[in-house]
Every structure is written in structure tokens, then in C-alpha cells.
Amino acid sequence: MESAELSELNRLKMHHGEHIILRLTYISRYNTDNPKGEVTRILTQAQQNNERNGITGALVFNHNYFLQSIEGARPVINELLRKLVKDNRHHSLQVIECREVELRHWSKWSMKYLIPSDENKGLALKFSTGTQFNPYLMNTNQIMMLIETLSDLQEQEAVSAAKKKKPWFSIG
Numbered sequence: 001m002e003s004a005e006l007s008e009l010n011r012l013k014m015h016h017g018e019h020i021i022l023r024l025t026y027i028s029r030y031n032t033d034n035p036k037g038e039v040t041r042i043l044t045q046a047q048q049n050n051e052r053n054g055i056t057g058a059l060v061f062n063h064n065y066f067l068q069s070i071e072g073a074r075p076v077i078n079e080l081l082r083k084l085v086k087d088n089r090h091h092s093l094q095v096i097e098c099r100e101v102e103l104r105h106w107s108k109w110s111m112k113y114l115i116p117s118d119e120n121k122g123l124a125l126k127f128s129t130g131t132q133f134n135p136y137l138m139n140t141n142q143i144m145m146l147i148e149t150l151s152d153l154q155e156q157e158a159v160s161a162a163k164k165k166k167p168w169f170s171i172g
């Protein structure tokens with residue numbers, strides 16, 4: 001494509017706010033009428049679509065609740081939000097936070113999947129208000145901290161699992 005055409009294309013895109021990156025975080029309830037394995041299908045679909053649409057993010061699934069952060073170009077995030085609201089595999093979607101960001105937080109993941117492991121099951125409760133996990137009772141800070149901490153712990157667990165596999169004296 002000629003460079004004049006390219007800059008025209010970029011100008012048109014900017015008219016739609018393509019250059020503005022939004023991060024949107026929401027919570028929702030899983031529809032338990034879904035067939036078995038639906039969460040895996042949701043995740044695969046999210047990862048495939050997001051790769052194509054330049055969306056990155058993280059999805060937590062815990063006690064039949066979803067917590068999801070999606071980040072990408074503003075019109076693309078708005079389009080996805082419309083689809084998410086209509087998707088009957090979950091319901092009662094509530095937006096927790098929506099902000100413009102300079103840099104993506106989840107830039108390495110088309111959709112990072114986070115489920116509390118046996119070791120950090122208590123963590124979800126630590127950020128909760130009551131004795132049972134319920135993100136609808138949590139404020140924005142608690143929700144953001146929970147997603148962040150789960151992500152950090154999952155990474156630490158992956159590192160220690162890799163270390164366990166490889167003895168210190170191994171070569172290469």
C-alpha cells in the first residue's frame with residue numbers, strides 16, 4: 001500500500017478512537033445450565049478472537065463467578081462488551097472499572113486463565129468481605145488486587161514447578 005494511503009487509513013482509524021487503549025474489568029455469574037466443558041470453550045474462543053482483534057487480558061473463574069479484564073482499542077473493547085452482555089453463557093454482568101491506559105498490563109496474553117489452586121484457595125476469601133467468595137460484594141480495589149495477586153502466584157508456581165523438574169546439576 002502507498003504511504004499516502006496508509007496514513008489516510010491511520011487517520012480514519014483514529015477517527016474511531018483506535019489509537020486509544022481501554023482496559024475494562026467486569027464480573028459476571030456463570031450460567032450453570034451450560035453443557036460440561038463450556039468454560040474451556042469460552043476460553044479458547046476468547047483467545048482465538050482476541051489474537052485476531054488485538055485484545056489482551058485475564059479471566060478468573062472461581063465458584064461459578066467470572067472476573068475478566070480486557071484491554072484493547074476503544075471501539076474494539078466496546079464491540080466486545082456488547083457481545084459479552086448478550087452472551088447467555090453468563091449473566092448479571094457488572095462493569096467494575098473502565099479506564100484509558102498508556103500501557104497494557106496483560107500484553108503477553110491473548111487471555112490469561114486464572115483459577116485459584118489448592119494452595120491459594122484462601123486468597124480469594126482474603127479479598128472478600130464475607131465468609132463466602134462473592135465478587136458482587138467486593139469493591140474495585142479488592143477485585144483488581146485479587147486478579148493481580150492470582151496472576152503473580154500462578155507465575156511463581158510455574159517457576160517453582162519448572163525448578164522442581166530440572167535438578168540444579170543438570171547440564172544445558
Ligand SMILES: Cc1cc2nc3c(=O)[nH]c(=O)nc-3n(C[C@H](O)[C@H](O)[C@H](O)COP(=O)(O)O)c2cc1C
Nearest residue numbers: 042045046049050066068070083084087089090111
Ligand atoms: C466469561 C466470558 C468471557 C468471554 N471473553 C471473550 C473475550 O475475551 N473475547 C472474545 O472475543 N469473546 C469472549 N467471549 C465470547 C463473547 O461473549 C462472544 O460469544 C464472542 O466474542 C462472539 O464471537 P464471534 O462474533 O466471533 O462469534 C466471552 C464469553 C464469556 C461468557
